[in-house]
Amino acid sequence: MNDKITMHYQVPADDFTRAGEASSSVKSKLKMMGVKPEIIRKVAIAMYEGEINMVIHASGGTIDVTVSQEEITIVLKDQGPGIEDIDQAMRAGFSTAPDNIRALGFGAGMGLPNMKKYTDELIIDSEIGKGTTVTMKVKLPTD
Amino acid sequence: MIVLELLQDGIFKVLNEGENLDREITVPYCCDLLSIAMGKMPSGAAWVTVMGNVNTLAVAALADAACVILADGISLDEQALNKAKEQGITVLSSDLPIFDAALIIHQKLHA
Ligand SMILES: Nc1ncnc2c1ncn2[C@@H]1O[C@H](COP(=O)(O)OP(=O)(O)OP(=O)(O)O)[C@@H](O)[C@H]1O
Ligand SMILES: [Mg+2]
Numbered sequence: 174m175n176d177k178i179t180m181h182y183q184v185p186a187d188d189f190t191r192a193g194e195a196s197s198s199v200k201s202k203l204k205m206m207g208v209k210p211e212i213i214r215k216v217a218i219a220m221y222e223g224e225i226n227m228v229i230h231a232s233g234g235t236i237d238v239t240v241s242q243e244e245i246t247i248v249l250k251d252q253g254p255g256i257e258d259i260d261q262a263m264r265a266g267f268s269t270a271p272d273n274i275r276a277l278g279f280g281a282g283m284g285l286p287n288m289k290k291y292t293d294e295l296i297i298d299s300e301i302g303k304g305t306t307v308t309m310k311v312k313l314p315t316d
Numbered sequence: 317m318i319v320l321e322l323l324q325d326g327i328f329k330v331l332n333e334g335e336n337l338d339r340e341i342t343v344p345y346c347c348d349l350l351s352i353a354m355g356k357m358p359s360g361a362a363w364v365t366v367m368g369n370v371n372t373l374a375v376a377a378l379a380d381a382a383c384v385i386l387a388d389g390i391s392l393d394e395q396a397l398n399k400a401k402e403q404g405i406t407v408l409s410s411d412l413p414i415f416d417a418a419l420i421i422h423q424k425l426h427a
Contacts, residue, residue, distance in 0.1 A: 190395055193374030197403070200378060210359075210380075217378040218354055225371075278367045283351035290355060 186233035334406030344421035
């Protein structure tokens, strides 16, 4: 497997029935590619949190996943409101989720901390009024 | 203990059989907040919750739970039942509160 494999997803806004579909699809593709279950679980968790954040906080966006020999890279791009204070957003427990979203079980303020916990690299690039790009990398074991 | 063994004494009922009846349960896990469950739930957990919506099922599948158990007589809404069927997620229910349901699983695991 020398070539890079890429996957592209469009994430619709405010659609909770479909939220998580991109992450599920990546999960089954990685499984077919023979990636280790522990790695798949990390990618699935981190990607779902990013995907759901795009649905809840940013009216959807796109996700690009690249699998190389060394790592899996997930890039989530949205044209939402942007994040005002990234350090604050990263803090466990910080959430601006409204009540109707909290009623669904979201809003613990643990999504971004989970994305950090389950990836080897997390970069958030955000501009107010323009949008947010989240880049995550999970390293693949070299054996 | 596998998921099927939870069905023996009628405390847990099947809402959706799914593909995991023969899966080994590692531990009962209780939480209703999705991102906390996502971050902390061990792989193979029997996840006891009162949130019966599609998002619960997405989290269960992605975090690799053995099964979802809806406590306090909570059921799946129609959308969630369809998702459970589609994705082969095993979902049980019980009239017991969350703690009591999880305690029974714990006791069965350590019997
Ligand atoms: N893509 C995004 N666009 C705009 N704001 C975002 C985005 N992602 C996260 N945020 C902001 O960062 C906060 C923290 O995000 P985080 O995922 O940690 O928690 P949450 O989504 O509020 O709740 P949880 O993920 O626990 O259900 C959000 O409440 C929101 O204000
Ligand atoms: Mg979130």
